Amino acid sequence: MDSQKKYDPTFSFEFFPPKTAEGADKLRRVRDELGSLKPRYFSVTFGAGGSTQKGTLETVLEIRQAGFDAAPHLSCIGTSREFIRELLDTYLEHGITHIVALRGDMPSGMQESGDFEHANELVSFIREETGDRFHIEVAAYPEFHPQARTAQEDLANFKRKVEAGASSALTQYFYNPDAYYRFIESCEQMGVDIPVVPGIMPITNYTQLARFSDACGAEIPRWIRRRLEGFGDDRESLLAFGHDVVTTLCEQLLRAGAPGLHFYTMNRTEPTLSIWKDLGL
Numbered sequence: 001m002d003s004q005k006k007y008d009p010t011f012s013f014e015f016f017p018p019k020t021a022e023g024a025d026k027l028r029r030v031r032d033e034l035g036s037l038k039p040r041y042f043s044v045t046f047g048a049g050g051s052t053q054k055g056t057l058e059t060v061l062e063i064r065q066a067g068f069d070a071a072p073h074l075s076c077i078g079t080s081r082e083f084i085r086e087l088l089d090t091y092l093e094h095g096i097t098h099i100v101a102l103r104g105d106m107p108s109g110m111q112e113s114g115d116f117e118h119a120n121e122l123v124s125f126i127r128e129e130t131g132d133r134f135h136i137e138v139a140a141y142p143e144f145h146p147q148a149r150t151a152q153e154d155l156a157n158f159k160r161k162v163e164a165g166a167s168s169a170l171t172q173y174f175y176n177p178d179a180y181y182r183f184i185e186s187c188e189q190m191g192v193d194i195p196v197v198p199g200i201m202p203i204t205n206y207t208q209l210a211r212f213s214d215a216c217g218a219e220i221p222r223w224i225r226r227r228l229e230g231f232g233d234d235r236e237s238l239l240a241f242g243h244d245v246v247t248t249l250c251e252q253l254l255r256a257g258a259p260g261l262h263f264y265t266m267n268r269t270e271p272t273l274s275i276w277k278d279l280g281l
Contacts, residue, residue, distance in 0.1 A: 001181060001257040003188050007195040010168075010260035011281065012071075014043045015267050017055030026267065031063060033269045037276060041069035043100050043137075043170075043262070053087070061094055070096060071137060075104025076116035081125060084116075088130055100137040100170065101126060101161075118157070123164035138162070140169040140196050142183040143176075146217030155186050162192050169194060170262045173201035173218050175245065177252045195259040200250060202263070202271035203228070203242025243271070247278045254279070 013034050018024040044060050046053045056072050063070040103119040138161045148154035206228040213220050231238040263272045
């Protein structure tokens with residue numbers, strides 16, 4: 001973990017673009033409440049399955065207009081160089097210089113991968129087009145990408161993104177800190193040296209969390225699964241247990257030298273805010 005200890009901790013919050021006017025109003029309230037904590041930035045995802053990035057653009061611009069730094073997620077699969085070039089120009093025009101560069105999923109109904117197949121190609125393209133004007137964040141998978149054939153292949157893929165010009169990385173969420181420590185150790189052995197900020201998913205709904213985790217390859221340790229299953233309809237106990245588990249995880253990571261935390265907020269204030277307060281941040 002020595003490679004991570006030299007970086008100043010960065011704290012950030014992730015949103016998804018709202019689909020309704022009601023959702024947009026709620027997100028504005030959440031943004032302002034979490035904004036009072038003075039995060040480094042808010043990131044904004046794009047639609048599931050590689051759907052339109054229009055909502056991402058609108059949400060990011062509104063966050064920016066409210067006085068906060070914003071980092072749009074940029075998915076390259078199924079897109080063209082021209083499309084990405086225009087999007088980068090739009091972001092620069094609005095003073096947005098922080099990008100989360102991802103491969104993403106193939107848009108539904110589309111067969112061709114477009115001009116990009118992998119995230120490292122997107123990172124290279126951004127650097128070729130814009131030099132050092134963007135801080136480029138990439139994804140890291142301490143428990144390895146669900147489509148990777150081997151752990152070694154996944155680590156090699158991560159190294160390619162770093163060598164292409166990534167500035168820092170955000171991890172998929174996890175609940176086993178040892179997975180993160182081992183991942184950093186592997187990065188150090190490969191000569192990879194950028195900040196790798198742990199992604200943190202508060203626990204508020206077991207069914208939803210299990211579905212997310214099965215889809216993205218994030219492991220819920222058996223002892224946590226069994227406890228969450230056992231709460232049944234006792235939502236209060238589930239929330240208290242989930243809060244304790246995730247707060248303890250954050251404490252362990254920061255104590256070990258992690259360069260900050262990136263919270264997957266699910267467009268809600270309270271779960272993240274309560275963890276933040278108990279961490280004394």
